[in-house]
Amino acid sequence: MRYLSTRGDEPDLGFNDVLLAGLANDGGLYVPERWPTLVTPSTARTYVERAVEVMLPFVEPDLDEATLTRLCTEAYGTFRHPAVVPLIQIDHRLWIQELFHGPTLAFKDVALQLVGRMFDHVLAERGQRVTIVGATSGDTGSAAIDAVAGCENVDIVIFYPLGRTSDVQRRQMTTVDQPNAHAVAVEGTFDDCQDLVKAMFNDVEFRRRNNLSAVNSINWARVMAQIVYYVTAAEVFSEAVTFSVPTGNFGNVLAGWIAREMGAPINDFVIASNTNDILTRFINDGDMSTRGVVPTLSPSMDIQVSSNFERLLFEMNGRDGGMTAEQLMQFRARGSLELEPDQREQFITGHFRAAAFDDAATLAEIARVRDETGMLLDPHSATGTAAARELCGGDQSTSPVVALATAHPAKFPDAVERATGCSVGLPDHLANLFDLEERTQTVVNDLGAVEALVEQLVSR
Numbered sequence: 001m002r003y004l005s006t007r008g009d010e011p012d013l014g015f016n017d018v019l020l021a022g023l024a025n026d027g028g029l030y031v032p033e034r035w036p037t038l039v040t041p042s043t044a045r046t047y048v049e050r051a052v053e054v055m056l057p058f059v060e061p062d063l064d065e066a067t068l069t070r071l072c073t074e075a076y077g078t079f080r081h082p083a084v085v086p087l088i089q090i091d092h093r094l095w096i097q098e099l100f101h102g103p104t105l106a107f108k109d110v111a112l113q114l115v116g117r118m119f120d121h122v123l124a125e126r127g128q129r130v131t132i133v134g135a136t137s138g139d140t141g142s143a144a145i146d147a148v149a150g151c152e153n154v155d156i157v158i159f160y161p162l163g164r165t166s167d168v169q170r171r172q173m174t175t176v177d178q179p180n181a182h183a184v185a186v187e188g189t190f191d192d193c194q195d196l197v198k199a200m201f202n203d204v205e206f207r208r209r210n211n212l213s214a215v216n217s218i219n220w221a222r223v224m225a226q227i228v229y230y231v232t233a234a235e236v237f238s239e240a241v242t243f244s245v246p247t248g249n250f251g252n253v254l255a256g257w258i259a260r261e262m263g264a265p266i267n268d269f270v271i272a273s274n275t276n277d278i279l280t281r282f283i284n285d286g287d288m289s290t291r292g293v294v295p296t297l298s299p300s301m302d303i304q305v306s307s308n309f310e311r312l313l314f315e316m317n318g319r320d321g322g323m324t325a326e327q328l329m330q331f332r333a334r335g336s337l338e339l340e341p342d343q344r345e346q347f348i349t350g351h352f353r354a355a356a357f358d359d360a361a362t363l364a365e366i367a368r369v370r371d372e373t374g375m376l377l378d379p380h381s382a383t384g385t386a387a388a389r390e391l392c393g394g395d396q397s398t399s400p401v402v403a404l405a406t407a408h409p410a411k412f413p414d415a416v417e418r419a420t421g422c423s424v425g426l427p428d429h430l431a432n433l434f435d436l437e438e439r440t441q442t443v444v445n446d447l448g449a450v451e452a453l454v455e456q457l458v459s460r
C-alpha cells in the first residue's frame with residue numbers, strides 16, 4: 001500500500017514512513033491510495049485475528065503478517081477484558097461498546113498500544129531513535145506515555161497545562177517509572193502547550209537534532225487501528241448498524257466511515273458533541289465556523305477544529321489535493337468552511353447525523369443510564385448515548401445502535417458523583433495510583449526554556 005498527502009504536494013510513501021512522519025511536509029494528512037475490501041467471510045476467532053485481517057492490506061509490504069500478528073497480540077494483551085472491546089446491551093435497540101479496558105482507561109489505548117509497538121519495531125529495524133513530543137489536556141498524554149514507556153528506541157516528553165488536568169490523569173502520566181518517559185507541567189493553558197509543541201516542530205534545527213516525532217490523532221496508524229472495532233461490532237448484528245460516536249478531532253468517527261467504505265455492514269453515524277459543537281452545527285446547518293473553546297465535563301471533546309475532518313474533505317473533493325488545500329486555506333482565512341451542495345448531498349446527508357449536549361444534559365444522561373441499567377458512564381460516553389436516544393430513540397424504526405464508550409467512569413469520578421451520588425473506584429490495576437511517587441517538573445511558557453528542558457531530559 002502507498003500513501004498520499006491530502007494536500008497533494010508530496011511524493012507517496014509506504015506505511016513505515018507514514019507511521020514515523022505523522023504529518024506530511026506539505027501540511028496534509030496521509031491517506032492510503034485506495035480503500036481495501038474486508039476479508040469475508042472472516043476466519044478470525046479473536047479480536048487480534050480480525051485486527052490482523054483488517055489491517056494487513058494497509059501495512060504490507062512494510063510489515064508482514066507474522067510481525068503484525070505479534071504486535072497486535074502484545075498490544076491487545078494489555079487490555080483487561082477477554083473480548084478487548086466488549087458490547088453491552090442497555091436498551092431494546094441500543095448497545096454500548098466499551099473501548100476503555102486498556103491500561104489508561106481511555107479509548108486512545110486501542111490505537112496507541114499498537115502504534116507505540118509499531119514505532120519501536122520500525123525504529124529498531126532502521127537503527128534509529130526518536131523523541132516524541134506532544135501536548136495533552138489529559139487522556140492522550142497518559143495513553144501515549146503508557147504505550148512507549150520502556151521502549152528502547154523512543155524518548156517521550158508530554159506537556160500538560162499545570163493544574164488543569166484531573167488528578168487521575170496527571171498521576172497516570174507522572175507515576176510512570178521509566179527513564180524514557182517524561183511528563184512536564186507548563187505554566188499555561190492546553191493551547192499554550194500545543195503552541196509550544198508546534199513551535200518545536202517548526203524549529204528545523206531543533207527538530208533535526210532531536211529527531212522529533214509525534215503520535216497525535218492525525219497519525220494515520222491511529223485511525224487505522226480504530227477501524228477494527230467498528231468491523232467487529234458491526235459483524236455481531238444481523239442487520240446494518242448505526243454508530244453513535246462522542247467526537248472531538250473526528251478521528252474516531254472517520255475510522256468508522258472507513259470501515260464502511262471497506263464493506264462493514266454499517267448504516268450511518270451519529271456524531272455526539274458537547275457545548276463545543278462545531279461538527280453538530282456543520283452537519284445540521286452547514287455552518288463550520290470556529291468559536292472559542294468552552295471547558296466542559298468532557299474535556300477530550302473540547303476542541304475548536306476537528307483536524308481529521310481533512311481526510312473526509314479530501315474524499316469529498318474526489319481526492320483532489322489542490323482543491324482540498326485551497327478549501328482549507330479559505331477556512332483558515334475566513335474561519336468558516338463552505339461545501340458545495342452536491343458535496344453535502346453525497347457525503348453528509350443520510351450518512352451523518354449530529355446532536356450536542358451541554359454539561360447539565362450530560363449529567364442528566366449519566367443519571368438516567370444509572371437509574372435504568374445500574375451502569376455508570378463517563379461524561380464523554382454519555383453524550384454518545386444521549387445522541388443515540390435523541391436521534392434514533394422512541395418509535396423511530398432504525399437500525400440497532402452501538403454507542404461507543406470512550407472512557408472508564410473512574411477517569412471522571414467527580415462528574416459521575418455529581419450525576420449519581422455514586423463514587424467510582426479505580427480498577428485493580430490502578431488501585432495504588434494515589435500511593436505511587438510522582439515524577440514531574442514544571443516549566444515556564446517559553447520556547448527556549450522548553451527546548452532546553454527537552455534536550456536535558458533526552459540526553460541521559
Ligand SMILES: *Cc1c(COP(=O)(O)O)cnc(C)c1O
Nearest residue numbers: 139248249250251252300406407
Ligand atoms: C479523544 C477522546 C474523544 C474524542 O475522540 P476523537 O477521535 O478526537 O473524535 C472522546 N472521548 C474520550 C474519552 C477521548 O479521550
